[in-house]
Amino acid sequence: MIGPSSDAAGLIAHLETLRSEENVAAMARFGIVTGRALGISNPDIRAVARLAKKDHVRAMQLWRSDIREARLLALYTAEPKRLTMEEARNWANDFDSWEIVDCAADLFVEARLDDLVRDFADDEREFVRRTAFAMISGAAVHRKKEPDAAILAWLPLIEVHSGDPRNFVRKAVNWALRSIGKRNLACHAPALALATTLAESSDKTARWIGKDAVRELAGEKLLARLK
Structure with a gap:
């Protein structure tokens, strides 16, 4: 029985029972790294x-x-208030999938590790740089009470890295x-205004x-919603 007292080994053993080779093949088609995947859906992992x-x-x-x-599961069960910059950086060294990056970014935003954004953006590794812009997007969406100035302060970083042609970076920059x-x-x-400037870039x-x-x-729908 899975519960708060379950250890890491027990949780991994439980995950193994949910393995689906069919799902592994499907995940690969969405660009998810499946070398060490069991084929379990995100909703099932969240459950x-x-x-x-x-x-x-344990995380x-x-x-x-x-x-x-x-x-x-580690990202979903880590404690944001206990997550340190060093731990986040160590995890980032292992990033090799957009899916893991985007889940980690949500955790890093909740943990308020904002100093990582600029450092990760300056990192040449594709998935580490993606993390920076996934964090910007997450903060813009989820931090309703954050001063707008803090969110807008990241626009120059978007402009600086708007020329990175790598798929998982450019999509994250656009997303942010x-x-x-x-x-x-x-x-x-x-x-x-920045989007318009970039649209005219060489x-x-x-x-x-x-x-x-x-x-x-x-778009008219967005403008109507914002007003």
Whole structure:
């Protein structure tokens, strides 16, 4: 029986019973790294996390297993208030999948490890850089009470890295820009202005990021919602 007293080994053994080779094949088609995957859906992993409850030390042990599902379970059951910068950096060294990155970014935002954003953006590794912009997007969406100035302060970072053509970076940069623009009216105008500038860039990647963001941020439905 899974519960708060379950240890890492017990949780991994339980995950093994949920293995689905069919799902592993399907995940690969979505660009999910499946070398150490059991093929368990995210909702099912979250269900296990709800039963297991938060346990920071156990989360660290789960991460070290190198199993996709155990690592996601680690991210879902880590304690944000106990997560340190060093622990987050160590995890980032293992990032090799957009899925893991995006889940980790949510945790890092909840843990308020904002100093990592600039450091991760400056990191040349594709998935570490993606983490920075996934964090920006998450903060823009979830931190309702955060001063808008703190969110807008990340726009220059978006501009600086708008020329990175790597798929998982450019999509995250675009995602961050759109998330800021959709936050509220105060954030919309500066984000749309940057998107418009990028849309006219001579750089192919920056131009794509800008045009795609303009398409959404200038949409009538969004403008009506923000007003």
